Amino acid sequence: MLFNSLDFAIFLPTVFILYWMIFRGSFKRQNVLLVLASYVFYGWWDWRFLSLILFSTLVDFWVGLQLDKSQDKKVRKGLMTLSVLVNLGFLGFFKYYNFFVDNFQQAFNFLGYEFESYSLSIILPVGISFYTFQTMSYTIDVYRNKLQPTKDFIAFSAFISFFPQLVAGPIERATHLLPQFYHPRSFDFGLAILGIKQIIWGLFKKMVIADNAAVIVNAVFANEQAYNGSALWLGAFFFALQIYGDFSGYSDIAIGTARLFGFDLMKNFAFPYFSRDVAEFWRRWHISLSTWFRDYLYIPLGGSKGNNWFKIRNTFIIFLVSGFWHGANWTFLAWGLLNALYFLPSLLSGGHRQHLDVVAKGKKLVGFKEGLHILTTFVLITIAWVLFRAENIHHAWNYLKGMFSTSIIELPNLNHMQDVYVMLGLIVFFIWMEWRGREREFALSHVGYKLGVFGKWTVYSGLVLLIYIFGNTDVELEFIYFQF
Structure with a gap:
């Protein structure tokens, strides 16, 4: 369902009226309504892909509860790894499977070997890169003890599937959005x-x-x-x-x-x-994604600490991963590489925070x-x-x-x-x-x-x-x- 469509022009006021007039007495019932509305909103494209959101929701909700029960470092790390593998597994299969298969075939053919590829007719689920990163942020933050795992499955489902930002962001952090589902909301005219x-x-x-x-x-x-x-x-x-x-x-x-x-x-x-400058541009463009990569990839890699080699390495990793996140095409990797080259002069001169x-x-x-x-x-x-x-x-x-x-x-x-x-x-x-x-x-x-x-x-x-x-x-x- 597109924001600029007649369908959404009917859908939004309908949900709004139900939310504030029929369900206003209980924020838990409002959460149920939001989950149902969000699934209708997403299912408008292809109802079959609702199972992906539901499965990711179930896995990460369960992982969060198990992380709360265990203090064993190996167990906790295993649980967090399971969550990341499930989410990135879905993302990798739907978004990158054919890209890797086709490029492997071309590489083998170039070397003179016959390689029969098995490309699949895969439909990319709308917004999978967005809600995948959003749900991963929850389990990573719980693993890092930055967030208490929720025991409210409906609130968690609403957080994962919240229809306004479900398919193209902003990529919300659980620490910011999830607690908003725990409390009553009152209508604010302003x-x-x-x-x-x-x-x-x-x-x-x-x-x-x-x-x-x-x-x-x-x-x-x-x-x-x-x-x-x-x-x-x-x-x-x-x-x-x-x-x-x-x-x-x-x-x-x-x-x-x-x-x-x-x-x-x-x-x-x-x-x-x-x-x-380019550094300022990337602080102001797609902030939810750039800060996600900063907190969950760039800083764990060492950030801008260490010698120039580590700074350069981390910068190229971030921009190349960002490019690849956008799509399974060499053009996106080239785009990320060029932006990394743009970024380097200000980084090495110390002017990237100017x-x-x-x-x-x-x-x-x-x-x-x-x-x-x-x-x-x-x-x-x-x-x-x-x-x-x-x-x-x-x-x-x-x-x-x-x-x-x-x-x-x-x-x-x-x-x-x-x-x-x-x-x-x-x-x-x-x-x-x-x-x-x-x-x-x-x-x-x-x-x-x-x-x-x-x-x-x-x-x-x-x-x-x-x-x-x-x-x-x-x-x-x-x-x-x-x-x-």
């Missing part, structure tokens, strides 16, 4: 209004920015040899806006929806395209030096996005080669340039709103601090009107990160 504002802004990002940019991006990437260098740069620029609008738009809708039910989800994006505050805080405009740093960082990230978007390494190489050809100085040879100009106008408005709200939780949350009631509702109504006019409603486009 929180609900804030949630609706964030949903509207998320829909604007997705339906107006991302989906319209996708039309241009798909055309350019589908036939890169037909376009000159400037058109290819424009296609890469639009993809940078598409993936940000699409993914951060999903996160906004998820966080806003959770607020309607009295829950607080972690912030997943912090205006990453206003970053002054920009911790909001850029141009308290100012309307950015200074020339910081503006140049933002532009440079954005260009580097945009180049890397080409690897992310390309079908394969050969496709990425041809696209990048075209971007840096002499035809870069020509006018873009895109079709329907009037649509491109309209899109650029919407992007200017979008960036202006993001810039104005960069010190707030999300862009639209700044509206109302200086505007009166009439001004606020003019902005809200205007955004809804833009979604209605420019929203790509002919085809309900899935969110990009559903494939991960």
Whole structure:
């Protein structure tokens, strides 16, 4: 079920009414409703994959209880390993089986040996990378004694399957989200209004920015040899806006929806395209995943401690694993490798923790030096996005080669340039709103601090009107990160 679909437009208010009117007397009954609603939400794609979520839930709930009973280090480590193997086993089979089989076949054939592969027609369960990491965080934190294991199976099931963030995050930690299912929730009108504002802004990002940019991006990437260098740069620029609008738009809708039910989800994006270096970008992009890798992989490896060799090794491991997490394709590994190379200079110079505050805080405009740093960082990230978007390494190489050809100085040879100009106008408005709200939780949350009631509702109504006019409603486009 897509957030930008008619099905969800019926589903959400139905669950909301049941939650606050029929089940409001008991938070335990509300938890039951959330579990049922979440399973309906996920089963809308393919009900057969509900068994994966249920099995992971049962395994990790049982592992948590057993960890609570034992203080034996070997037993506890064995239980934690069981949980990790089960979850990563599901993830590895559905997501990476064919990738490894196909590459083994190619390697053996290259060496002159006949190798018959057995590829399978596997459908990738939506969001498996997200809920797998979420449930693993529970058992790892229980194993580390950072969290008391729950004895409430319904609350734990609700935590694993919570429908607003089930299929594309934020990847919640059990220490943050799980305790919220243990206590009564009371309806907060102000929180609900804030949630609706964030949903509207998320829909604007997705339906107006991302989906319209996708039309241009798909055309350019589908036939890169037909376009000159400037058109290819424009296609890469639009993809940078598409993936940000699409993914951060999903996160906004998820966080806003959770607020309607009295829950607080972690912030997943912090205006990453206003970053002054690549290190800052990765602190602001997909925060729930980057902090997950930091806490459960990077720090256990030693983090940035030790000599430069260990710092370099750990950095490359994190970025390569992050790339592979995104998909079973060499392009994602190349994307991770390039970002690791981007990251190294600031790491080795000690400047990777330099920009911790909001850029141009308290100012309307950015200074020339910081503006140049933002532009440079954005260009580097945009180049890397080409690897992310390309079908394969050969496709990425041809696209990048075209971007840096002499035809870069020509006018873009895109079709329907009037649509491109309209899109650029919407992007200017979008960036202006993001810039104005960069010190707030999300862009639209700044509206109302200086505007009166009439001004606020003019902005809200205007955004809804833009979604209605420019929203790509002919085809309900899935969110990009559903494939991960």
